[in-house]
Amino acid sequence: MDVDASTNSHEAREAAIVTTTEQVDQAMDVDPSTSAGPSGVTVQRTIHQETVTTTTTTASFPGAAASRELATASSSDHAVPPARPASSSAFRSSPALTNGHAHNHSSPGPSTFQTPNSHHTHLHNPVPLTHVASQDPDQKRMVRTGYIFDPLMMLHCQDGYTPTAETVLDNGDGHPEEPMRIKRIFTRLAESGLIKRMKKLEFGEVTAEQVMLVHTEDLWSKVQATEGLNDQFIQESKHYYEQLSLYVCRETAHCARLSCGGVIQACLSVCRNEVRNAFAIVRPPGHHAEPDEHMGFCFFNNVAVAAKEVTRLGLAKKVLILDWDVHHGNGTQRAFWDDPNVLYISLHRHDGGKFYPTSDFGALDMVGTGAGEGKSVNIPWPGPGFGDADYIYAFQRIVMPIAYEFSPDLVIISAGFDAAEGDMLGGCHVTPAAYGHMTHMLAALAGGKLVVALEGGYNLRAISDSALAVAHVLLGETPMELGALEASEAATEVIYQVAQVQSTHWKSIDVKACEPPEVTALEDGSSPIHSIPELLKIHRAYHMHAKYDLLQIPLASPELEAAFAGQIICNEGVYEVGPKGVLVVFVHDFGNLRVETDGVTSTNIHLANSYLIDTSDAIVSWIKSAGYNIIDVNVLKQLPTEFAREGPRMITKNAPEIEGQLIRYIWDNYVELSECEKVVLIGHGTGCQAVMDLVNKRDVERKVKAVVQVAGLHSLVRIDPNNIQRKDWFKRSNRIFVPSSHILLDDNRVCRRLGDQVFTSQKAKVVDVLNDVLPQIKQFVSEKVGDIPPVPVTNGHTESNGQTNGDLAGSLVAPAVTA
Incomplete structure (x- = not known):
């Protein structure tokens, strides 16, 4: 195919097409029925005449404006094709458009086009003047598509x-x-x-x-x-x-x-x-x-x-x-x-x-x-x-x-x-x-x-x-x-x-409307969601290691490892007696924002996170500075789990089984084997349940010198009423701190039974209660482990500011929590 590609003339292009292969030329033919002349010439003629073969307006033919008549080409090659039937499965039927004019094929008559098979195509009647006048003249003359x-x-x-x-x-x-x-x-x-x-x-x-x-x-x-x-x-x-x-x-x-x-x-x-x-x-x-x-x-x-x-x-x-x-x-x-x-x-x-x-x-x-x-x-x-x-x-x-x-x-x-x-x-x-x-x-x-x-x-x-x-x-x-x-x-x-x-450049972009829906499952069926509590637990473990050099305790039980992996941490040398011979077991559910925000209409997540970390820091900092050993136990489960509620029971006999199993495992494998002879159990939030479960199911009286429960508005696990000796020890060694609005303070029977063990705080959230009563906890623990002499307490009850509270019913609740 030797063609001078630099030519610009129409005649040269037509000659070029004539010299192309017959196969390509025939493929360019718009109407195969045309037989006059060589294939290449026919193709060029057909393509060239497309500009004048379809129905045109007065802009193309001077003198036609007065009559508004439409002229058509004389060749059947360029007849306007009929509209496709309404039953077309590919496209919905619409009026056939030729040079911007719509032709109605639904009503027969002399004003319609003949079929493409006829030798000539004519429009017998001109477009009505009223129809023309109803449209913009420029739009009327405009061909729709080039x-x-x-x-x-x-x-x-x-x-x-x-x-x-x-x-x-x-x-x-x-x-x-x-x-x-x-x-x-x-x-x-x-x-x-x-x-x-x-x-x-x-x-x-x-x-x-x-x-x-x-x-x-x-x-x-x-x-x-x-x-x-x-x-x-x-x-x-x-x-x-x-x-x-x-x-x-x-x-x-x-x-x-x-x-x-x-x-x-x-x-x-x-x-x-x-x-x-x-x-x-x-x-x-x-x-x-x-x-x-x-x-x-x-x-x-x-x-x-x-x-x-x-x-x-x-x-x-x-x-x-x-x-x-x-x-x-x-x-x-x-x-x-x-x-x-x-x-x-x-x-x-x-x-x-x-x-x-x-x-x-x-x-x-x-x-x-x-x-x-x-x-x-x-x-x-x-x-x-x-x-x-x-x-x-x-x-x-x-x-x-x-x-x-x-x-x-x-x-x-x-x-x-x-x-x-x-x-x-x-x-x-x-x-x-x-x-x-x-x-x-x-x-x-x-x-x-x-x-x-x-x-x-x-x-x-x-x-x-x-x-x-x-x-x-x-x-x-x-x-x-x-x-x-x-x-x-x-x-x-x-x-x-x-x-x-x-959105920084265009006001019309709605970022919120573009936010993807939450993914609930991956291809393997696993959940891709990491809840805020999960992230807080991971962050806290990292924070405690970086700041206090606390190490993770491995759990030999597959069941416990699956539920609490990475959530049990301790200081190095936890088996040794340490400077003071004191081991504090701190059991909590830090990271449980769902519990922390109960009853609150709105939550500042950053502030809640700060509470949890600050509270944890305060406890651990005190324990480390006092020269005590520490085992930190986070009982919030690795994967969020809903437990069936039996009703609003504020005092229960047992902690959830998995949490009780965990705290007993820690006691048997770490606390009992430690050289420390002075053990302090501190329960916070739902951690109180695990602490009381341990007290009821293990002989802890020999080693445990103090039990502290910061119960918030949670329900409590009671001491075994059949063990008289343990009840007496527990009464001497236990302190319970609750919000002053706790429902159990209205129960006279519980007030009589727990009496001087319960102290109140004006705070409502459990993290706030712990921060508020931390000075009293330090005082109580120090007395029990022999660091300082005991301070007398009138009637066993004080306000959070250290003042005596003579109203027992105004300060009481019972031990440990049920979800």
Whole structure:
């Protein structure tokens, strides 16, 4: 195929098509029934006459304005096709649109078109004057959709290229950016009758002046130089171009100029109201071409140059470029990085910067700079597999809110179809229906001024089906129906992160609405949720080790390890007697925010966390400074567990079995074996239950010198009433601290039984109670272990400020807690 690709004349292009292979020529034929002349000539004639063959208005035919008559072409090749039946499963029926006029096919009569099989097609009656007067005259004259196509753009091909057969959907080992891409799209639109409903837009090549609105003169010269390459140099430079993901031939520059010029003309025609929207079926693509470098199958950035040209001419002040190609349009973003008048939005695979073009330029935090800050919006998918639901969700949450707020004068879609289902290069699953819906949403912007410019897409069936769906929408038809959609977890997370970034630049972004739903289960069925109590327990264990050098105690029991792993800590040398011969076993449930916030309408989590850590610090600091050994036991279970409630019983016989088992294990394996002969048991919150369970089920009287319970509003475990000797010891050794509002203080029987063991605090929360009564606890423990002489207590009851409280009922509660 030896064609002078540098020619600009229509006659030369027609000659070029005549000399192409018969197979390619026949594929360009819009109406196969035409038999006059050679195949190549017929093809060119058919394509060329598209501009005048469909129904036209008075703008095309002077003198027709007075009568409002519509003229039709004399050739049956260009008869307007009838509307598809209402039972079509792919698209909903709508009036056939020809040059902007709707024709009603539901009512027969002389005013309807004849079938395409008739030799001539006439409209017998003119459009009624009343109908014409009811519409805007400019809108009446406007053709709805234009298209850009020239088979000469197929001449850019790899060395040794053989046209892919019509039956092949993917060219396999061949280069993905192959000439048949645009032919398949054009043929599919023609066979579906859409080309005849569209206006062919005549266009020329881009000029150097236009290219250099975006690109450097050096890049222009490099591309132009490919026209003079000989076969040997093409072979020798192949490796250089492959490093840029390119191939070249002597026709490359010509095709690149046509491709860019075609997109420019599509934008000009739309901005000048010659057509309402347009589809530029062009190649090579452009969105990877940077201002100073060609790359990624792209030579000139078609869309960027077109946007610059329309703004330079004053045809549009603000342009939105929506890039749904599966690859990030690095060149387009670079061209408008600091431009406040061009909004670039891209949905693409990023894969952490490992997907082509393999950089962080397409990351979600790439938002532009200077005056253009916020005018780059990247929605980067982290891998393959994203589909309709994800793209539609992105449009609803990010794309359309920002687009409406930006309010463009022109919308250009960088329409790569490599995210389509079946495209092996993209690995995503977007269907033609979704492409139709996205086009439909974008068509609502800028008064419908929309240009679709082909970028990538390498599965020949997928790009044809997708382009067909887009073209139907451009022609005013309702997009195909989508089924129930639910965005993937990965997509919702990406959209949430994008919303967080873009909300600083766009008021319309609702970050709260984009917040992903909580994940309740992983693929293996396990829970991914770590509750605040869980995190507090882990943090506390780390904190105690870092600040006080407390170490974790291993649990030999699998059951106990599963429930309390990492929650039992002690000082080094816990078996030794230590400086004072005293061992304090501190049993608590620090981290149980659910209990701490009972009855409170709102909770400051940071403040609650501070309480827990500060309280724990105060206890441990006192124990360490006093020279005592310590075993710290957190009885809050590793995994949150709901236990059945038997009722609001404030005094129970036993602690929960697992907690009782844990404290007995610690007693048997650590406390009993310790050389310390003075043991202090301190229970806090639900830890009081475990302490009392130990008192009732082990002979602790010999070693234990003091028992302290800070019970809060929890229920208590009572002492075994049948063990008289233990009851007497317990009465001497026990102290219970409760809020003054505790319900058991109203129970006279309990008050009589516990009498001088109970002390009250004006605080309500159990952490507050512990902080409040800590001085009394220190005093009591010091007395019992012999550090200081005992201090007399009147009637056994004091207020938290140390004052005597003579009202027993006003200060009483019973031992240990039940949940």
